[in-house]
Amino acid sequence: MELYIFPVLVILSCTSCYLILPVQPLCHKDESIALLQFKDSLTANNSASRGPAAYTKMASWKAVENGTEADCCSWDGVKCDENTGHVISLDLSSSCLYGSIMSSSSLFSLTHLQMLNLADNHFNYSRIPPELGRLSKLTYLNLSSSFLTGLPSEISLLSNLSTFDLGYVNVSSKMPDFLVNLSSLTSLIMRNCGLYGEFPEKLFHLPKIQVLIFQVNSNLTGHFPEFRSGSPLRTLWFSRTNFSGIIPFSIGNLESLEFLSVARANSLQLLDLSNNLLSWITLPKCLENPNNLLSVLSIKNNSFHGTIPQMCLTDRSLLKMIDLGYNQLEGRIPRSLANCQMLESLNLGNNQIRDVFPSWLGQLSKLRLLTLRSNNLQGQLTNLNSTPQFPN
Ligand SMILES: *[C@@H]1O[C@H](CO)[C@@H](O)[C@H](O)[C@H]1NC(C)=O
Ligand SMILES: *[C@@H]1O[C@H](CO)[C@@H](O)[C@H](O)[C@H]1NC(C)=O
Ligand SMILES: *[C@@H]1O[C@H](CO)[C@@H](O)[C@H](O)[C@H]1NC(C)=O
Ligand SMILES: *[C@@H]1O[C@H](CO)[C@@H](O)[C@H](O)[C@H]1NC(C)=O
Ligand SMILES: *[C@@H]1O[C@H](CO)[C@@H](O)[C@H](O)[C@H]1NC(C)=O
Ligand SMILES: *[C@@H]1O[C@H](CO)[C@@H](O)[C@H](O)[C@H]1NC(C)=O
Ligand SMILES: *[C@@H]1O[C@H](CO)[C@@H](O)[C@H](O)[C@H]1NC(C)=O
Ligand SMILES: *[C@@H]1O[C@H](CO)[C@@H](O)[C@H](O)[C@H]1NC(C)=O
Ligand SMILES: *[C@@H]1O[C@H](CO)[C@@H](O)[C@H](O)[C@H]1NC(C)=O
Ligand SMILES: *[C@@H]1O[C@H](CO)[C@@H](O)[C@H](O)[C@H]1NC(C)=O
Numbered sequence: 178m179e180l181y182i183f184p185v186l187v188i189l190s191c192t193s194c195y196l197i198l199p200v201q202p203l204c205h206k207d208e209s210i211a212l213l214q215f216k217d218s219l220t221a222n223n224s225a226s227r228g229p230a231a232y233t234k235m236a237s238w239k240a241v242e243n244g245t246e247a248d249c250c251s252w253d254g255v256k257c258d259e260n261t262g263h264v265i266s267l268d269l270s271s272s273c274l275y276g277s278i279m280s281s282s283s284l285f286s287l288t289h290l291q292m293l294n295l296a297d298n299h300f301n302y303s304r305i306p307p308e309l310g311r312l313s314k315l316t317y318l319n320l321s322s323s324f325l326t327g328l329p330s331e332i333s334l335l336s337n338l339s340t341f342d343l344g345y346v347n348v349s350s351k352m353p354d355f356l357v358n359l360s361s362l363t364s365l366i367m368r369n370c371g372l373y374g375e376f377p378e379k380l381f382h383l384p385k386i387q388v389l390i391f392q393v394n395s396n397l398t399g400h401f402p403e404f405r406s407g408s409p410l411r412t413l414w415f416s417r418t419n420f421s422g423i424i425p426f427s428i429g430n431l432e433s434l435e436f437l438s439v440a441r442a443n444s445l446q447l448l449d450l451s452n453n454l455l456s457w458i459t460l461p462k463c464l465e466n467p468n469n470l471l472s473v474l475s476i477k478n479n480s481f482h483g484t485i486p487q488m489c490l491t492d493r494s495l496l497k498m499i500d501l502g503y504n505q506l507e508g509r510i511p512r513s514l515a516n517c518q519m520l521e522s523l524n525l526g527n528n529q530i531r532d533v534f535p536s537w538l539g540q541l542s543k544l545r546l547l548t549l550r551s552n553n554l555q556g557q558l559t560n561l562n563s564t565p566q567f568p569n
Contacts, residue, residue: 203246203248203250203262204248204249204250204255204257204262204264205262205263205264207286208249208263208264208286208287208289209240209247209249210283211283211284211286211287212238212249212252212255212264212267212283212287213238213240214283215282215283215284216235216238218276218278218279218282218283219235219274219275219276220274220275220276221233221235221236221273221274221275222273222274222275222299223273224299225273225274225275225298225299226271226272226273226274226297226298226299227271227297227322228270228271228297230271231271231272231273231297232271232272232273233272233273234253234254234268234269234272235253235254235269235272235274236253237252237253238252238253249264250262250264254267254268254269254272255267256268256292258289261289263289264287264289264290265289265290265291265292265314266290266291266292266293267287267290267292267293267294268292268294269294269295269298270294270295270296270297270298270319271296271297271298272298273298274295274298274299274300275298275299275300275301276300276301277300277301277302277303278300278303278305278306278325279303279306280306280307280308282306282308285306285308285309285311285312287312288311288312288313288314289314290312290314290315291314291315291316291317292315292316292317293312293315293317293318293319294317294318294319295319295320295323295325296319296320296321296322296323296342297321297322297323298323298324299323299324300323300324300325301324302324302325302326302347303325303326304325304326304327304329305320305325305326305327305328305329305332305346306329307329307330307331308331309329309331309332309335310329310331310332310333310334310335311334312335313334313335313336313337314337315335315337315338316337316338316339316340316361317338317339317340318335318338318340318341318342319340319341319342320342320343320346321342321343321344321345321346321366321368322344322345322346323346324346325346326346326347326348326349327347327348327349327350328343328346328348328350328353330353330355332355332356332359333355333356333358333359335359336358336359336360336361337361338359338361338362339361339362339363339364339385340362340363340364341359341362341364341365341366342364342366343366343367343370344366344367344368344369344370344390345368345369345370346367346370347370347371348367348370348371348372349370349371349372350371350372350373351372351373351374352372352373352374352375352376352377352397352399354377356377356380357377357379357380357383359383360383360384360385361385362383362385362386363385363386363387363388363409364386364387364388364390365380365386365388365389365390366388366390367390367391367394368390368391368392368393368394368414369392369393369394370394371394371396372391372394372396372397373394373396373397373398374396374397374398375398375399376391376397376398376399376418376420378399378400378402381401381402381404381408381410382402382405382408385409386408386409386410387409387410387411387412388411388412389410389412389413389414389415390412390414391414391415391418392414392415392416392417392418393416393417393418394417394418395417395418395419396419397418397419397420398418398419398420398421399415399418399419399420399421400420400421401420416475471494471495471496472495472496472497472498472519473496473497473498474488474496474498474499474500474501475498475499475500476500476501476504477500477501477502477503477504477524478502478503478504479503479504480504480505481501481504481505481506482504482505482506482507483506483507483508484506484507484508484509484511485501485506485508485510485511485525485530486511487511487513488511488513488514488517489513489514489515489516489517489518489520490513490516491516492516492518494516494517494518494519495519496517496519496520497519497520497521497522498520498521498522498523499514499517499520499522499523499524499525500522500523500524501524501525501528502524502525502526502527502528502548503526503527503528504527504528505528505529506525506528506529506530507528507529507530507531508530508531508532509530509531509532510525510530510532510535512537514535514538514541515537515538515540515541517541518541518542518543519543520541520543520544521543521544521545521546522544522545522546522547523538523541523544523546523547523548524546524547524548525548525549525552526548526549526550526551526552527550527551527552528551528552529552529553530549530552530553530554531552531553531554532552532553532554532555533554533555533556534549534554534555534556534557535549536557
């Protein structure tokens, strides 16, 4: 039996080889040349990347390998479309690249690119060339920590751009208005970009926007708009900016948030507005929503007044950190905080809270950091089961 089965199997598997093996198109010659030219325009330099996993990805890029023409689709960091063979993704993050990117760079002839990551390299303070606007299919663009500078308005031609990370790029300009033309944006990250001028309110209203990260732009002025119900906004990170004014009730108006599906109503996961000049008449009611997914609430050092909301009304709360320090909050410490079972750090210091020492906080087994100083608290702190530290 075996003698017969064996050859049959071999024949079968060989026929299927021919039938099934996809004809993987080799990388297009012009794109291969463009990639090699891009490689040649830069040098490999170990100090150009800081990421712990950095290495020279381009070292493996070679025109000819073992006497045959190399398929650039197999190069490190390069991905091609399975059907067309065009280069659609280039991930050269943390690749120890050093040198300027010029307008004439062959990079800009890779017009099929959908994903481009040049983060964590050193492009020698060269200005982001306007030609980047030619890569109109881009949906993901990451230039963070790249030592590029500036931001050309041609970026607004990238109509499908969904994620744009420009963190730590010295843009050093007035907050560009043309960003509001990027109507497909879901995440815009411009942390520490030296932005100044007025933040365009329209960015908050982009139809798909979920994440706006603008912290550490100390001269960036702005205010929060009335938030529309149905907004997909999930993360607002505006600490160390010059945002001012009143935070409209609508940001956390329980009614309007519940108007959305439960998933959306709870989509605010991180709210960090610390070190601004913001004031809130009262803190938003959504914090009292037992289904919210908030894990970090930091409004330290603003001028919020009113009472502290009844957070953690059930023990389902995910809050790990609450930092309300340096505001003008009044009233008592809500007893509901005893339900914040995940809470690791609580700062209520430097407010105008009048209460007795909340020894019931001892029920919080994960609490490691508690600051209550500079309030009007009576009595003694007792019955703490765990032993949190008390920073002064
Ligand atoms: C390597 O990169 C650093 C910047 O990270 C630069 O200062 C230095 O001049 C570069 N060295 C060479 C040999 O290009
Ligand atoms: C080229 O040859 C080397 C050594 O024989 C081998 O490891 C490598 O996989 C070959 N590359 C290609 C693309 O065939
Ligand atoms: C870095 O930029 C300076 C100033 O523009 C330029 O003279 C120099 O050639 C650039 N170095 C590299 C390696 O691109
Ligand atoms: C951009 O790249 C950096 C460095 O690789 C990474 O830390 C960051 O998460 C990326 N940003 C986005 C939005 O993917
Ligand atoms: C943008 O995306 C849409 C939908 O995926 C696609 O039809 C369109 O061709 C894209 N635009 C560009 C310029 O690639
Ligand atoms: C950013 O660039 C501007 C000039 O464009 C320069 O004056 C400033 O010092 C740079 N800032 C940083 C932090 O490198
Ligand atoms: C942005 O869009 C507006 C209206 O569609 C248009 O007038 C403006 O020229 C665009 N700006 C840029 C820089 O493309
Ligand atoms: C903010 O503006 C002040 C005054 O114009 C200037 O001195 C300071 O360097 C600016 N800071 C940043 C980070 O751009
Ligand atoms: C901060 O914003 C206020 C207005 O809210 C403005 O008067 C002040 O000039 C801004 N400061 C900076 C450094 O931009
Ligand atoms: C509060 O914020 C102001 C302005 O951003 C800053 O100068 C001050 O040091 C901050 N104070 C604390 C206690 O963080």
